[in-house]
Amino acid sequence: MKKHSDGEVKKSKSVVLLPQDVIMEILLKLNVKSVVRFKSLSKSWLSLISDSRFRNLYFDRSSPTEKLLIISIRVLDLTVPSIDFNAPLNRDSYSYFEFEVPGEVFQPGIFKFGGCCRGFVLLDCLEHLCLWNPRTGFHKKVCRPPIDSNKELSRNLLFQGLGYDPLTDDYLVIQLFASITIYLQTHAKVFSIRANKWMENESTDLFFTYSQDYDTPCRVVNHVIHWLSSCLKEEIIVGFILAFDVAKRKFFEIASPIVFGDGMDEMRVLSEIEGLLSLNVYTNSKLSIDIWVMKEYRVECSWSKSIAVSLVDHVPQKFFFPVCVTKDGDIVGNDLCGLFKFNNKGQLKEMLSYQDVSAHLHVEMYQESFLSLPCPND
Amino acid sequence: MAERGESSEAVMLKKTEEEKLRKGKMIVGDESKAGYEEEGKKVKLVTSDGVTMEVEISIVKEMEIIQTFIGATDTDDSFIFPISNVSSHILNQIIELVKGEYDQELAKKLSHDELKEILVAANYLNMKTLFHFIATAIANVIQNKSVEFVRDFFGIVNDFTEEEEAELRKTNAWAFEGVDED
Numbered sequence: 001m002k003k004h005s006d007g008e009v010k011k012s013k014s015v016v017l018l019p020q021d022v023i024m025e026i027l028l029k030l031n032v033k034s035v036v037r038f039k040s041l042s043k044s045w046l047s048l049i050s051d052s053r054f055r056n057l058y059f060d061r062s063s064p065t066e067k068l069l070i071i072s073i074r075v076l077d078l079t080v081p082s083i084d085f086n087a088p089l090n091r092d093s094y095s096y097f098e099f100e101v102p103g104e105v106f107q108p109g110i111f112k113f114g115g116c117c118r119g120f121v122l123l124d125c126l127e128h129l130c131l132w133n134p135r136t137g138f139h140k141k142v143c144r145p146p147i148d149s150n151k152e153l154s155r156n157l158l159f160q161g162l163g164y165d166p167l168t169d170d171y172l173v174i175q176l177f178a179s180i181t182i183y184l185q186t187h188a189k190v191f192s193i194r195a196n197k198w199m200e201n202e203s204t205d206l207f208f209t210y211s212q213d214y215d216t217p218c219r220v221v222n223h224v225i226h227w228l229s230s231c232l233k234e235e236i237i238v239g240f241i242l243a244f245d246v247a248k249r250k251f252f253e254i255a256s257p258i259v260f261g262d263g264m265d266e267m268r269v270l271s272e273i274e275g276l277l278s279l280n281v282y283t284n285s286k287l288s289i290d291i292w293v294m295k296e297y298r299v300e301c302s303w304s305k306s307i308a309v310s311l312v313d314h315v316p317q318k319f320f321f322p323v324c325v326t327k328d329g330d331i332v333g334n335d336l337c338g339l340f341k342f343n344n345k346g347q348l349k350e351m352l353s354y355q356d357v358s359a360h361l362h363v364e365m366y367q368e369s370f371l372s373l374p375c376p377n378d
Numbered sequence: 379m380a381e382r383g384e385s386s387e388a389v390m391l392k393k394t395e396e397e398k399l400r401k402g403k404m405i406v407g408d409e410s411k412a413g414y415e416e417e418g419k420k421v422k423l424v425t426s427d428g429v430t431m432e433v434e435i436s437i438v439k440e441m442e443i444i445q446t447f448i449g450a451t452d453t454d455d456s457f458i459f460p461i462s463n464v465s466s467h468i469l470n471q472i473i474e475l476v477k478g479e480y481d482q483e484l485a486k487k488l489s490h491d492e493l494k495e496i497l498v499a500a501n502y503l504n505m506k507t508l509f510h511f512i513a514t515a516i517a518n519v520i521q522n523k524s525v526e527f528v529r530d531f532f533g534i535v536n537d538f539t540e541e542e543e544a545e546l547r548k549t550n551a552w553a554f555e556g557v558d559e560d
Contacts, residue, residue: 016494017533022501025509029517037553040525040546043537097552137549 020044024054028061032135032370055371056169059118065368067095068323068332068339069121069134070354070361071113078103080134082366085324085332089339089350099134113362114173115161115218115225119369122162122173129173131162131193136370142173145189145198158186158208161218161225163246169374170194174201174225174244176251178208190249196376204242204251206231211239211263216321217364219270221277222297223247226270228279230260241270241279257292257303267321269333271365273306280322282333287311289322289331289342307331307344314348316340324365334363422458429466430458437476442504464499471496475508485515490531493519527560 018026027035027049035058039046048054070081084095114122114129123130129142156178163172173191186208188201211230218225225244230237239260243252257279260266267282279292291307294300307325320340322333330349331342338353354361420432421444438444444459461469471492478484488496493516500509520528529536536543547554 025513026516033553036550042534
C-alpha cells in the first residue's frame with residue numbers, strides 16, 4: 001500500500017479531533033497529577049475532569065496511590081506531611097508532600113483524626129467535624145449531632161468513622177456513643193452527605209470496656225468500617241473487631257485471630273493489605289511483628305499469619321505501631337520519633353525522623369483521590 | 379474497595395471473552411456445515427480513500443462492527459464492507475498492530491497523528507483490544523508532559539483568559555512540579 005506523503009499527514013494534523021468519550025478513556029489511564037494538571041488545557045477539559053461521573057470512574061479504575069498521612073494532633077503550622085510508603089522514606093523524595101490544611105476550617109488547636117475513605121479524611125475539630133480531601137483541598141464542615149435533652153445529658157463518643165455507600169453514591173459519618181445516663185446503653189448516629197443531616201441509627205447491644213485501641217482509628221475495607229474494640233462477655237473482657245456495614249447501616253462483630261494482650265506491651269493496628277482486612281501486631285517484649293490477614297472476608301477461620309518477623313538491628317521505642325505493608329512485603333510503622341521500614345528479615349531498611357518530636361503524631365494509610373463529595377439532595 | 383471493583387471487572391472481562399469464544403465457535407461450527415473454510419479466508423474492506431483491501435478474517439473478527447454484519451448475513455466472497463471513516467494507510471497500520479500482537483515497540487514508531495487516527499478508527503470499528511492498546515500508548519506519550527505539549531498534541535485551543543489559567547495553575551501548583559521537558 002502506498003504511504004501518505006508527508007504533506008498529507010501534516011494537513012490532517014488539526015483535523016483529527018477526538019470525541020469527548022475517547023478523550024475520557026485516555027484520561028482514565030493517566031496518573032492523578034497529570035489529570036489535575038490537564039484541567040488547565042481548556043474549558044471543556046476542565047468540565048470533563050470536574051464531572052463527578054468521570055471522577056468516580058477514575059477512582060474505580062485506577063490502581064490506588066496509597067500514602068501515609070502524618071497527622072499531628074496539635075497542628076501548629078497547618079501542614080500535614082504525606083509520603084508514598086512504597087517509595088523510599090526520604091524527605092527529599094518525590095513522593096514526600098506537605099498538604100496545606102485549609103485555615104478557614106481548622107483553627108490551630110487540638111483535633112482528632114476520625115478515619116479515611118476514598119481520599120477523604122474525617123477530622124474531629126473542637127467545634128465541628130470536617131471532611132477534607134487533602135489532594136484537592138475540598139472540605140466540608142459537619143456540625144456535631146444535636147443532643148436530645150430529654151434522653152441524655154451528655155455522652156461519651158466511643159467510635160467514629162467515615163464510609164461510602166456505592167449504591168446511593170453517598171458518604172456517611174457514623175458516631176457511636178455510650179450513654180452516661182442510662183447504664184450499658186449505646187446509641188448510634190449517622191450523618192448522610194446526600195441527606196445533609198444526622199439520623200438515629202440502630203446501635204449494638206454490646207457493652208464496651210475501655211481499651212487503648214479506642215485511640216486507633218477506623219479502617220474501611222469492602223465498604224465496611226472496622227474498629228478494634230473490647231467488650232465484656234460473661235464477665236471476661238474480649239478483644240474483637242467491631243464492624244459497620246455502610247450500605248445496610250448495621251453493626252456486626254468479627255472475631256480477632258488473637259487474644260488481645262497487655263495494651264502496654266502489644267500495639268495493634270487494623271490495616272489493609274491488597275484489599276484484605278489485616279491486624280498488625282507489635283509485641284514490645286518480644287520485639288516481634290505479626291501480620292494477620294483475613295483471606296476471606298467475614299470468614300473467621302480464614303485469618304492467617306502472613307508475616308512474622310523479629311526485629312534484629314534496630315529497636316523502636318516502646319510504642320511502635322506497624323501501620324502497613326508495602327508491595328515488596330516490607331513493614332512500615334511509627335513510634336514517637338519517626339517512621340521506620342523493616343524488611344522481611346526484621347532489618348531496618350529506612351527511617352524518616354519527625355522534625356517536631358514533641359508533637360503528638362498519628363500515621364494513617366490514605367488512598368489519594370481527587371473526588372469531591374456528592375451534592376446534598378434538595 | 380478498588381481491588382474489589384477491579385476483580386469484578388476482571389470477571390466481566392472473562393465472561394465476555396468466554397462469550398466471544400463461544401460465538402466464535404458457533405460461527406465456525408455453523409459455517410463449516412455450509413462448507414465454509416475458515417483458514418485463509420479474506421474479507422474485502424473499502425477504505426475512505428476508495429481502496430479495496432482484502433483483510434484476513436482473523437483480523438476482521440476483532441472489528442465488532444463488521445462482525446455483527448457477518449453474523450447477520452450469509453457472507454460470500456463478493457461481499458464488500460465499506461469503512462468510510464478509515465483510510466487505507468490507517469487500516470494498514472491496524473493490520474500490522476494486530477499481527478504484531480500489540481507490541482508496545484510498534485506503537486512507539488507511530489506518529490502522534492497516526493496514534494489519534496488509529497484510536498478514532500478503533501472506536502468506530504469497535505475494536506476493543508486495539509482501542510485500549512492505543513489509548514494506553516497515547517497516555518504514555520502525554521503522561522508527565524506540560525499543558526502546552528498536550529494542547530498541541532490534541533490540537534486544542536486554549537479558551538481560558540490569562541487570569542483564569544493563572545488561577546488554575548495557582549490552585550493546582552503541585553501538579554505542575556517536575557514536569558518533563560517538551
